[in-house]
Amino acid sequence: MKTLVVMNEKGGVGKTNIVAHAAWFFAERFRTLVVDLDQQANLTTTLGAHLAAVETVDLFAEATAVPPRGPLTVTRSTRELLGVEGVDRRCIEVFRDSLRLNGPAYDVCVVDTPPALTNRTFGALLAADAVLAPIGINDYSIQGIAELLRAIKGVSSHYKRPEPLFLGLLPSIFDRKSRRERELFESLAEQAGKLLFPGVVAKRDAYAKAASDSEPVWHQKGSAAREAAAEIRGVFETVEKRMRLRA
Numbered sequence: 150m151k152t153l154v155v156m157n158e159k160g161g162v163g164k165t166n167i168v169a170h171a172a173w174f175f176a177e178r179f180r181t182l183v184v185d186l187d188q189q190a191n192l193t194t195t196l197g198a199h200l201a202a203v204e205t206v207d208l209f210a211e212a213t214a215v216p217p218r219g220p221l222t223v224t225r226s227t228r229e230l231l232g233v234e235g236v237d238r239r240c241i242e243v244f245r246d247s248l249r250l251n252g253p254a255y256d257v258c259v260v261d262t263p264p265a266l267t268n269r270t271f272g273a274l275l276a277a278d279a280v281l282a283p284i285g286i287n288d289y290s291i292q293g294i295a296e297l298l299r300a301i302k303g304v305s306s307h308y309k310r311p312e313p314l315f316l317g318l319l320p321s322i323f324d325r326k327s328r329r330e331r332e333l334f335e336s337l338a339e340q341a342g343k344l345l346f347p348g349v350v351a352k353r354d355a356y357a358k359a360a361s362d363s364e365p366v367w368h369q370k371g372s373a374a375r376e377a378a379a380e381i382r383g384v385f386e387t388v389e390k391r392m393r394l395r396a
């Protein structure tokens with residue numbers, strides 16, 4: 150099993166939209182486990198048809214197996230997740246051990262993270278084979294990039310493990326109609342260079358509809374949905390290649 154962590158300590162940058170579509174995309178080809186670490190549980194709601202018997206919080210208490218319930222299995226977020234943010238940091242390694250334990254039962258695991266650098270996010274980073282970082286195209290998001298990269302490196306050096314593959318910064322609610330965003334994107338591309346993921350997810354109504362209908366954009370009708378589908382599937386085809394998910 151290879152683990153993809155979608156993280157950015159900022160909220161509202163499109164993390165959960167990307168994880169939901171990654172879940173639907175990978176479940177078409179791989180045995181897919183999805184972990185919702187955000188107590189806001191938006192992902193748990195959107196992927197409610199695929200919930201495991203196990204809650205995410207269980208993965209922090211002891212190494213816990215998640216019995217697969219089909220091509221897609223999702224561990225549910227609950228408010229109890231806030232309880233793992235105490236001083237005891239052992240839960241970070243326990244979470245890593247839980248994912249390890251599930252290695253043989255799944256090909257790929259996708260983790261959605263809360264908008265904060267917490268024990269949960271550190272656990273995700275400790276378990277990560279690859280990290281994808283959705284970002285907003287605005288000054289605040291761009292200013293946060295250095296801290297984001299520091300967190301990824303920090304966890305690896307603290308636990309003396311190789312760094313996960315950084316797949317890149319993915320502009321994820323990119324408003325191409327906004328001149329300001331287009332300009333910011335150009336300057337980001339110049340400054341961030343190779344840190345930028347080769348692709349974007351544009352701001353489109355189809356994604357908001359996907360969340361409320363619990364269906365990927367490629368199940369929607371119409372040319373706008375087809376464009377969204379080509380765009381986001383392209384992103385995951387690149388992720389799949391870079392993570393060498395196909396044996």
Ligand SMILES: Nc1ncnc2c1ncn2[C@@H]1O[C@H](COP(=O)(O)OP(=O)(O)O)[C@@H](O)[C@H]1O
Nearest residue numbers: 160161162163164165166322351352353356357
């Ligand atoms: N590419 C997009 N185009 C339009 N709306 C989007 C897009 N991505 C996400 N959204 C919407 O924006 C809001 C925040 O997105 P979400 O994925 O929940 O972000 P995060 O998980 O980073 O907080 C949600 O209402 C979601 O439906």
Ligand SMILES: [Mg+2]
Nearest residue numbers: 164165187191
């Ligand atoms: Mg979210």
